[in-house]
Amino acid sequence: MRPHSDNQYANAPVNWRIITSLIPYLNEFRGRVLLAMAFLFVAKLAGVAVPWVLKLIVEHFESVTEALILVPVALLAAYGLLRFSSVFFSELRDAVFARVAERAMRRISLRVFEHLHRLDLGFHLARRTGGLARDIERGTSGISFLLRFMVFNILPTLLEIGLIAVILLVNFSPVYALTVLGSVILYGTFSIWCTEWRNRFVRESNKMDNRSNTRAVDSLLNYETVKYFGNERFEAQEYDRHLAGWEAARMKNRLSLAALNSGQALIIAGSVTLMMVLAANQVAAGSMSLGELVMINAYMIQLFIPLNFLGFIYREIREALTNIERLFGLLEQPVKVADKPGAPALKVQGGAVSFEAVGYAYEPQRPILKGVSLEIPAGHTLAIVGPSGAGKSTLARLLFRFYDVSAGAIRIDGQDLREVTQDSLRRAIGVVPQDTVLFNDSIGYNVAYGCPGASEDDIWRVLRAAQLEDFVKRLPEGLNTQVGERGLKLSGGEKQRIAIARVLLKDPPILILDEATSSLDTHAERLILDALNAVARKRTTLAIAHRLSTIVHAERILVLDQGRVVEQGTHTELLATGGAYARLWADQQRERLE
Structure with missing residues (x-):
């Protein structure tokens, strides 16, 4: 509403x-x-x-x-x-x-x-x-x-x-x-x-x-x-x-x-x-x-x-x-996504994620996802690619339960997301969004938001893992540096690394990377990819990618088009098929050369 x-x-x-x-x-x-x-x-x-x-x-x-x-x-x-x-x-x-x-x-x-x-x-x-x-x-x-x-x-x-x-x-x-x-x-x-x-x-x-x-x-x-x-x-x-x-x-x-x-x-x-x-x-x-x-x-x-x-x-x-x-x-605004009475907390054993014939529409006349099924084994990474409007970010929003599915089900370790509490579900998932929005406060506050009450040593530890420690130490006010409204005082790459540090501090078993490098230059992208690979290690990861070069080493790649899964496999397998993924790859290589 x-x-x-x-x-x-x-x-x-x-x-x-x-x-x-x-x-x-x-x-x-x-x-x-x-x-x-x-x-x-x-x-x-x-x-x-x-x-x-x-x-x-x-x-x-x-x-x-x-x-x-x-x-x-x-x-x-x-x-x-x-x-x-x-x-x-x-x-x-x-x-x-x-x-x-x-x-x-x-x-x-x-x-x-x-x-x-x-x-x-x-x-x-x-x-x-x-x-x-x-x-x-x-x-x-x-x-x-x-x-x-x-x-x-x-x-x-x-x-x-x-x-x-x-x-x-x-x-x-x-x-x-x-x-x-x-x-x-x-x-x-x-x-x-x-x-x-x-x-x-x-x-x-x-x-x-x-x-x-x-x-x-x-x-x-x-x-x-x-x-x-x-x-x-x-x-x-x-x-x-x-x-x-x-x-x-x-x-x-x-x-x-x-x-x-x-x-x-x-x-x-x-x-x-x-x-x-x-x-x-x-x-x-x-x-x-x-x-x-x-x-x-x-x-x-x-x-x-x-x-x-x-x-x-x-x-x-x-x-x-x-x-x-x-x-x-x-x-009086109705709560559309609500916990069922007496819903138990999510019990994460390994973090395996499965989408079972999932359908979703923001408006009844315009369906976004149409019977999407996928599996992410515990501790593994699945990359989702596809043209704009294919429904990639919607998958992430449904997994985080910003919305409830219109059809099908999403499960974590066999538990339907609608049957467990939202609080326990969201504690188990970390998100590095495409557009990182920061609070108008200090760098330290924004990083510590991943785990309020964290010690300063913990904050420096995750900044180091996100390859941001040297940058923060060079600042005159260090962790107390103000980031401005929505983080406007920082570059895109710096904001993304703060988002990574924040997720590292949260330390969730499941990770969503929503086009986390789509707006960065090549150097910043390489630094953040290194940080993201470190974050994703030993975590169940759903990586939504715009640049195919960022997911060429993914264990499995799923191609989404108009709300349907049209291809899946490794980078090499999908190129050999010569289908939708191969066309996307050729288009992006041509754009790089131009």
């Missing part, structure tokens, strides 16, 4: 079940969540009590004319203490809950990372690195946002609204409580409707952001190609074209946000004005004290500050859910 396209979520409704899927991450720290909820309740009680104390202070001024020093100290102290408590317990709540949110981000990020590594090679060949990284980044940030604000902003705001409505209902006319509830319902309804309307602009903005970021990453990864063709201006124009789309989408997003904020402000202003008109009439009639008027005003301000924040929170939650959709979409 291909990764999600830009338009996959363009008009899809938000999956609110995402919220319930986060509950297990709260249960991991149930004690912390309950303690944080307790702090939250205390903070809200203190906040709701502040206007009441303010009312008592104002009423004291109404009833006496003495100096300020005669105002009851207890009221002033209570007022200050309640304000401090409201903030202090809110901070305690955040501090206690911080571990919960950060651990959830860590758990989900790790889960997505591990799942991506379980997906088949087809997914990773089709994905766009920049967009994928941005989806993960925005998704994990959205999860943290949801956990924090759903639990500690929406719930407390609703609690505060309820407390204020009860206080107004008990102490004043029911009209005040009804006005509060009505304005809250109107505000919430408008916010939800308007947010749903403008969510299309959020999605469009994210889509254009992904496209521009992906374009930038692709261009920088292909820096040398851009330079080869002098296309810097073209790349800048393409990037700017994507940025222009992002700019237009962001502008629509901003304008729709202004409309939402203006509508919310109108509802708030109208509600506060109505409440104050009602209260002012009662003060003028003598049925309400000035202190009660101040208290109602304070409650309305205190109510609409979090209510206004609630509108912001809903918008952000809606956007966060949109971002999390893509993250969870990655987790």
Whole structure:
């Protein structure tokens, strides 16, 4: 299955079940969540009590004319203490809950990372690195946002609204409580409707952001190609074209946000004005004290500050859910190559490999391999040759189980690869690929990747075997020399020898050499062939070759053409036959002479 396209979520409704899927991450720290909820309740009680104390202070001024020093100290102290408590317990709540949110981000990020590594090679060949990284980044940030604000902003705001409505209902006319509830319902309804309307602009903005970021990453990864063709201006124009789309989408997003904020402000202003008109009439009639008027005003301000924040929170939650959709979409990608339940580990006795009538197609309409059968006895080498597109590299990918065969079976020492664990299978196989890609780290790190935790002596030993020791020792920083993005600071031959050293450190019983010298000059090829021969000694080896000169001494050569085995034998036998191998040999000799 291909990764999600830009338009996959363009008009899809938000999956609110995402919220319930986060509950297990709260249960991991149930004690912390309950303690944080307790702090939250205390903070809200203190906040709701502040206007009441303010009312008592104002009423004291109404009833006496003495100096300020005669105002009851207890009221002033209570007022200050309640304000401090409201903030202090809110901070305690955040501090206690911080571990919960950060651990959830860590758990989900790790889960997505591990799942991506379980997906088949087809997914990773089709994905766009920049967009994928941005989806993960925005998704994990959205999860943290949801956990924090759903639990500690929406719930407390609703609690505060309820407390204020009860206080107004008990102490004043029911009209005040009804006005509060009505304005809250109107505000919430408008916010939800308007947010749903403008969510299309959020999605469009994210889509254009992904496209521009992906374009930038692709261009920088292909820096040398851009330079080869002098296309810097073209790349800048393409990037700017994507940025222009992002700019237009962001502008629509901003304008729709202004409309939402203006509508919310109108509802708030109208509600506060109505409440104050009602209260002012009662003060003028003598049925309400000035202190009660101040208290109602304070409650309305205190109510609409979090209510206004609630509108912001809903918008952000809606956007966060949109971002999390893509993250969870990655987790929903099916794992096409999976271990069977209870699958045993591969037991390698000698490392004999057999392909039994193997068929495979990347797409049903285009079969690649058609009934391929071959045997590689333990400790022996089989070379595979043939024209481009014949299916040579596909054989290697199937042996490493990047894909499962469509027909037939592949066995190692009689064990079907589909019946054993992938981890044990891949520990038993070493690969020297055609295009060696290195991590953007040191030479030592890249070599040690074959066996993490290997000693420095072991690293030098395999570098010596790969004929790379002298080169590394001449470098000013030795093993600490940085290789650059994808190993661009090294030559093709140096990268290939690092790949050989890495495989030597892994020390597998089975080896795949996938056109390991196809892009090298004659001198580098000779050096690497010597190293490869040393690596292949006493190992079961499948050597895929482009240059026939590199496999003339192979024990057996198999010729693949259009997904079928057309010839096999030694170099001398195949030349004598005068078939497909002889024609390939003649063509390459002619190219060398020319």
